[in-house]
Amino acid sequence: MTERIWRGPTLEVIGLGLAGEALSAEARHALDTAELVIGAPRHFEALERLGLTVPRRAYFPSPFSALWSLLAKHADQCIALLASGDPLFYGLGGHLRKHLDPEQLRFYPAVSSIQAAFARLGQPWQDAEVVSLHGRPLSSLRACLKVNRWYAALTDARSHPAAIAGELLAAGFTDSTVWVAEDLGTHDERVSSHPANQLSASTDTFSLLNVVIFKTLGAGGVLPEFPGIADTAFSTDSDEAGKGLLTKREVRLCALSLIEPRAADIGWDIGAGCGGIAVEWARWNAYGQVHALEYHPERLRHLSTNREHFGVxxxxxxxxxxxxxxxxxxxxxxxxxxxxxxxxxxxILEACWSQLPSGGRLIATAVTEEARVALHSFAQAIPVPTEDEWIQLAVSRGDYLAGQRLLRPHLPVLLFKRIKP
Structure with missing residues (x-):
């Protein structure tokens, strides 16, 4: 159940499609019967182009959070809210649903700019990944780039087409083509294609109302596409990459399998170091949240660098x-x-255990004898009806001695997992 902050009649949320696209009969009825219509100036301009007049109007406030105060002033009226395209696709609907229950809202979707852009290209888009960069860091694009995939990006002034092309080149997708669809549905509509390597260096300007579509082509391989990121890909507190305070790849993979990342998880990484676990955890579970706790200033700096580099x-x-x-x-x-x-x-183990809800998972590692004793003591002091998991990894990696190959052993790591009954 969401927070009920609206107790008036059902709010009618009307999506406006491309300029010239008529409203459905249902949407037109909702608009005609509304006692107040709230929208942005461009929404009312779109209605005027359709020959529709809205005498009872108000504009979305700034800051947008003041919308609830505006609604409260008209709580006894039938209100229609105007949106662009499909309100439930990176739009107004998502914001409203954070606060209101479904029965308090009625939606009238129209064709979205993403759908229209793919139509202009004649390209099926059921397998495309849509990324919203609007109001988000451009580096967040790195978290989802994979080779031979179609993408569509909703942009803003900072995530402009040339900047997106630059991200593609940095990720090794140098053969990609980028399509820019501007001002869709207006007299100024333009759809253009650009090789990514040319667009990244271009000084051309585009309308702020644009959608960027691209397919990742090229060698790639700069960013990982599967769990088990090489240690050397991380920034660490050591002169040699991957040799600092970083959970090594083999241990990381085993720990992630015990963590079992799930959508809507809220995870803690206690003693995150340079971020080996936290980064992989966040990268492969885009619909969960990871909170990394670290106190060492140098490790915090590398943790932040890795967070940015991998786009999480x-x-x-x-x-x-x-x-x-x-x-x-x-x-x-x-x-x-x-x-x-x-x-x-x-x-720390006792404090973490007390914070977990029923069904919560606690995973810990130990290398030193003192840490091993602490793990065993915790398991014995707080018994549970289910069986704990204990795994010890003893990994050896290839190295050379006097010009000859050998397998050099690393310190064995003990892994522990317990589920709270």
């Missing part, structure tokens, strides 16, 4: 502080990974 800026949140004191500042978790803790590991 939307769902990886960095917190500076020490456990267990800083745990009270984090949102309630559904799953916790404890990769650090040092001498405080026993206290």
């Amino acid at each position: 800026v939307k769902n990886l949140h960095i917190h500076e502080g020490r456990a267990p004191e800083a745990l009270t500042e984090l949102p309630a978790p559904t799953v916790i990974f404890v990769g650090g803790g040092g001498r405080d590991l026993a206290t």
Whole structure:
């Protein structure tokens, strides 16, 4: 159940399609019977082009959060809200649904700009991935780029077509073509195609009302497309990449399998170091949130660098502080990974366990003998009816000695998992 902050009649949310696209009979009826119509200037201009007049109008306020105060002033009236395209596709509908129940809203969708742009190209779009960069960092695009895939991007002034082309080149997709669809449905409509390597260096300007479509072509391989990111791909607190305080790939893969990332998860990574676990966790679970806690200034800097490099800026949140004191500042978790803790590991495990709800997962690792003792003591002190998981990884990696190959062993790592009954 969402927060009920509207108790008036059902709100009618009308999507306006491309200029010249007539409203459906149902949408027209909702508009005609509304006692107040709220929209942006461009929405009312679109209605005027259709020959429709709206005498009872109001404009969306700035800041947008003031919309609820505006609605409250007219709580006894039938209100229609105007939106662009499909209100439930990266639009007004998503904002409204965060606060209102479905029965408080009625939607009238129209053709979206994304749908229209693919139609102009004559390209099926059921397999395309749509990315909204509007009001979001351009680097968030990196989190979803994979080779031989179609994408559509909703843009803003910072994520303009040339900047998107630059991201494609940086990711190794140098053979990509970028289509820019501007002012769709108006007299100024234009759809143009550009090789990514030319567009990235171009100084051409485009209408702010644009949609960018591209297919990733080229060698790629700069950004990972499957779990198990190479250690050397991370920035770490060591002169040699991948050699700093970073959970190594083999341990990372095993830990992620125990974490079992799920949509809507709220995860903690306690003692995140340079971010090996946190980054992979956030990258492969775009619909979950990961909160990484670290206190060391140098490691925090590398953690932030890795967050930006791998594009997980939307769902990886960095917190500076020490456990267990800083745990009270984090949102309630559904799953916790404890990769650090040092001498405080026993206290941290108890604090984390108390924060988990029923069904919550606790995963921890230990390398030193003291940490191993803390894990075993925790498991014995707080018994549960289900069986814990214990895994020890002893990994050896290829190296050379006197010009001859050998397998050099790394310190064995103990992994522990418990589900809260």
